[in-house]
Amino acid sequence: MRNSLPKAATLALLAGALLIPAVPASATTTVTAAATATKAADPYSAFSVKVKAPKTVKAGGKIKYTIVATNKGPHYADSWFLGGQFPKGVDRNKVRFGTSVKGTQCFAEGDRAFFCFLPQVVEVGDSVAMVFEAPVKKSAKGTQTATLGVVSYNLDTGMEDMSKEELDRLGVPEFGFSKTVKTKIVR
Structure with missing residues (x-):
């Protein structure tokens, strides 16, 4: 920082x-x-998040999520992840993603979470976008809820190349900025 x-x-x-x-x-x-x-640490960079998703999708179809995150500061962001908690009715192992940032690396976490690390510094006021396409299981029904956005970390010098798992294990301050979207499954 x-x-x-x-x-x-x-x-x-x-x-x-x-x-x-x-x-x-x-x-x-x-x-x-x-x-x-002592007051808890404030985030080095806070994000404003917008998430778009279709209102309805057919069982067996695909849900397309678009996340746009804008860095509101006070500092540039150099350690952050896009993604979040996908719905129960989505096959998380088949989630596809798209972004213009080269070198993006994605990974699954837990039962339904999916995150991507984008190796890009986001200056205050700049935005980054990512599209996730998630196949819906044929057995899915009801309303599918996803909570997607940004997880950012307050990193100290020398911690830039650590994985999300290692940052979590060390207890590095983590801040989530997310939106919840709902998609109804239709037949």
């Missing part, structure tokens, strides 16, 4: 959290009260 002050504050908070177990019991109360008074 260009602004190193939030990084320094994050590192100081992390260092303080790591030292707590080594502090004697009498000092733990003071350290805990100070840590509790």
Whole structure:
């Protein structure tokens, strides 16, 4: 990140959290009260998200989701993922994606989540778009709900090449910006 002050504050908070177990019991109360008074980190970059999806789709057809994410700042975004939670009636293993960003890498997470890392820095005010095409199972019925958008991380210098799993494992601050869309299955 260009602004190193939030990084320094994050590192100081992390260092303080790591030292707590080594502090004697009498000092733990003071350290805990100070840590509790500290405000949670704000995102380095917040996003405005728009998601488009069809109102209806036939069972066995495809749902086309279009995500447009705009960086609202305060800083440029260099570690973020597009995607989210796909509906139960979608075959997540057959989701296809399209974007103009070269080097995009996508992966499944959990039962229904699907995310893509786009190796692009998004300046404040700039947007990025991605299209997902998800095949609907023939057995799907009712209303299919998807929650899609952006997950961004507050990265410190040297963490740029870490995977989403590693960032989550380390407890790096994560911020979600998403929209929920519904598509009715028709016969």
